[in-house]
Amino acid sequence: MAEKPKKEKIPRQPMPEQEPKVRARNFDEVPLGYSEETAMKEAGRCLQCKNPTCVTGCPVEINIPAFITKIKEGDFQGAISKIKQTNALPAVCGRVCPQELQCENSCILGRKGEPVAIGRLERFCADWERAQGEVTIPPIEASTGKKIAVVGSGPSGLTVAGDLILKGHDVTVFEAFQVPGGVLVYGIPEFRLPKAIVAAEVDYMKKLGVKFEVDTVVGATVSVDELFEEGFDAVYVGVGAGLPVFMGIPGENLIGIYSANEYLTRSNLMKAYLFPEYDTPIIKGKNVTVFGAGNVAMDSARTALRLGAEKVTVVYRRSRQEMPARGEEIHHAEEEGVEFLLLAAPLEFIGDENGRLTGVRCQKMELGEPDASGRRRPVPIDSSEFEIACDTAVVAIGAGANPLLTKATDDIQLNKRGYIIAEPETGKTTKKAVWAGGDIVTGQATVILAMGAGRAVANSIHKYLTIGW
Numbered sequence: 001m002a003e004k005p006k007k008e009k010i011p012r013q014p015m016p017e018q019e020p021k022v023r024a025r026n027f028d029e030v031p032l033g034y035s036e037e038t039a040m041k042e043a044g045r046c047l048q049c050k051n052p053t054c055v056t057g058c059p060v061e062i063n064i065p066a067f068i069t070k071i072k073e074g075d076f077q078g079a080i081s082k083i084k085q086t087n088a089l090p091a092v093c094g095r096v097c098p099q100e101l102q103c104e105n106s107c108i109l110g111r112k113g114e115p116v117a118i119g120r121l122e123r124f125c126a127d128w129e130r131a132q133g134e135v136t137i138p139p140i141e142a143s144t145g146k147k148i149a150v151v152g153s154g155p156s157g158l159t160v161a162g163d164l165i166l167k168g169h170d171v172t173v174f175e176a177f178q179v180p181g182g183v184l185v186y187g188i189p190e191f192r193l194p195k196a197i198v199a200a201e202v203d204y205m206k207k208l209g210v211k212f213e214v215d216t217v218v219g220a221t222v223s224v225d226e227l228f229e230e231g232f233d234a235v236y237v238g239v240g241a242g243l244p245v246f247m248g249i250p251g252e253n254l255i256g257i258y259s260a261n262e263y264l265t266r267s268n269l270m271k272a273y274l275f276p277e278y279d280t281p282i283i284k285g286k287n288v289t290v291f292g293a294g295n296v297a298m299d300s301a302r303t304a305l306r307l308g309a310e311k312v313t314v315v316y317r318r319s320r321q322e323m324p325a326r327g328e329e330i331h332h333a334e335e336e337g338v339e340f341l342l343l344a345a346p347l348e349f350i351g352d353e354n355g356r357l358t359g360v361r362c363q364k365m366e367l368g369e370p371d372a373s374g375r376r377r378p379v380p381i382d383s384s385e386f387e388i389a390c391d392t393a394v395v396a397i398g399a400g401a402n403p404l405l406t407k408a409t410d411d412i413q414l415n416k417r418g419y420i421i422a423e424p425e426t427g428k429t430t431k432k433a434v435w436a437g438g439d440i441v442t443g444q445a446t447v448i449l450a451m452g453a454g455r456a457v458a459n460s461i462h463k464y465l466t467i468g469w
Contacts, residue, residue: 012114013042024305024336027190027273031095031120036076039124043071046116049108054118057106059452060086060159064103064118071121080125081136087122088162088205089155089451091130091197092184094123097448098326135204141168146465149174149232151218151405154182155447156438157238158201159454160461161210167462172211172232174222176239177269180212183240183439184447186269187261189299191306192329195268219405224434234433234461237412237420238454241439243400247291251349252395256357258283260296260396267303285392288312289360291346292396293323294444298330300394301338312338313388317345317365317378343367345378347385349393359389399444412436419443427457435461 016032017023023030034042046068054064063082070079083090099105099119107115129135146169150157153175161171179185181198206212218224224235244259246252263283266272270280288304290297293316304312314333316323319342323330334340343365350359364384367376401418411431413421420429420436427435437453439445 009113010041010045012045012117013038013120015117015120020332020335020337023191024302027306029194030191030332033127034120034124036074036128039071039121040074042117042121043068045109046072047108053106053108054103054116057103059102059448060455062086062103062122067125068116068118068121071125076125076128077136080129081138083122083125084136084138086455087451088159089201089447090122091126092155092193092201093448093451094119094121094126095193095197096184096188098446100327102448130200135207137207138166140166140208143170144168144465146170146234147172147232148461148465149227149235150238151224151236152176152182152238152240152438152440153180153202153212154184154238154240154438154450156450156454156457157182157236158205159451160236160238160435160437160458162205162208163455163458164461165205165208165210167458169462169465171209172213173205174216174218175212175214176217178214179269180214182238183242186265187296187299189264189268189303190273191302192299217404219408224405224409224431228433233465234435236427236457236461237405237429237434237436237440238438238450239402239405239440241399241401241419241444243402244395245398245400246395247346247397249346249348251351251357254349254351254357255355256285256391257349257393257395260290260292260300260394261399263300263394264296264303267307273303273307282307283392284308285390286310287390288392288394289388289390290314290394290396292316292398293318293325294396294398295325295329296399297394297396298325298333298338300396302333302336304392304394305336305338309392313341313390314338315341315344315346315360315362315388317343318375319343319367322367322375341388343378345380350387357391357393359387360393361385361387399439401440401443409434417443425456426460427453428460433464 067079067082103118104115150173153173165171180202184198244261271278272280272282288309290301301312344362348361364381365378368379371377413430422436422441427437435457437457438450
């Protein structure tokens with residue numbers, strides 16, 4: 001008897017992208033998205049496991065097999081409706097979340113091959129809905145008469161607001177900048193997360209009934225206690241971790257040295273790259289050096305190329321294997337021409353007689369035993385100092401907790417690094433009726449982890465408003 005022909009396996013579908021040489025000089029989005037046909041083909045790879053481990057790998061527990069089934073069937077509206085049951089920001093998450101470490105990392109197909117492209121499919125659904133021109137509004141429960149103040153309009157704040165508005169509560173989001181979106185607007189470049197996408201997600205929140213108060217710095221313009229006096233029943237603090245961190249080496253005050261916070265905020269939120277249409281002065285170096293190797297460092301390096309730099313170098317004190325940035329972001333940076341100087345640590349910035357940056361003195365490193373992070377500790381190599389030339393430097397080694405709100409708020413306990421202490425399961429702080437989540441609790445982390453914290457907080461706030469503290 002002749003053997004039955006084996007069913008041909010469908011390979012993971014690639015994402016169309018701009019050509020590297022073209023995109024390195026524009027701010028248009030790099031990945032171009034799936035077509036309907038490609039999305040349905042990729043969805044056909046899903047095994048529909050009885051115990052879907054991909055769901056447990058998702059911080060907001062999207063019903064991944066269900067929405068992928070809908071895509072496979074061509075029911076794209078049904079797919080986005082499934083996603084929105086637990087994720088209010090699918091267009092954002094589909095673009096910037098590290099799926100390779102979360103849902104896709106738990107995909108059974110990934111054990112012997114490539115996992116289902118869950119993030120790309122999520123993005124497809126969100127983009128498809130937006131292209132239709134009509135956003136479906138889910139049912140909203142009857143009004144409870146309770147008011148919640150959400151401080152910060154980043155991913156955790158928007159998640160809290162979106163969840164609580166559906167439960168019938170009155171929600172107002174307070175944002176320090178002139179537009180909502182938090183780090184999604186000021187921190188992530190246009191070529192990775194277009195601002196129109198964030199604006200569409202915020203507009204969706206407004207359609208749900210969420211109110212936004214911009215140019216309001218809680219801790220300065222108004223205090224947390226004054227929010228209670230104004231009639232709010234609960235306050236959520238999701239202000240992120242936006243305090244610049246520098247390296248503390250000589251010469252760090254030279255002209256031409258920027259924190260990644262300032263560098264990216266000028267370009268992203270203040271649109272310096274569109275000068276003179278926007279009047280924010282552009283930071284335009286010819287020879288740019290970026291210190292750090294996380295996603296923010298990759299964003300800074302790739303932004304420098306698009307602002308006209310002739311050479312961009314990322315300096316990192318460990319090896320390629322220890323780089324914390326997403327593999328996709330490192331790959332894109334390399335394709336676009338960013339150079340990497342690994343196993344090197346800066347010792348001193350060098351300037352000219354006018355106080356302008358001209359270079360940096362570095363030292364070669366080697367890897368020793370693992371440190372508390374689990375990565376091998378960089379150890380200096382004796383007599384290995386060298387200099388590299390640069391006229392602009394961007395320090396992207398992390399960010400700290402901004403103390404503006406916490407210093408102005410009594411009864412909120414902080415840890416030794418200035419982050420708010422909150423219950424991991426609920427987000428409750430030591431101050432009654434105040435919750436906190438996202439980077440102001442954990443330190444810099446991912447968008448989806450902040451959203452996961454927001455979901456837990458929303459459930460806790462709802463319980464408090466209906467049952468009690």
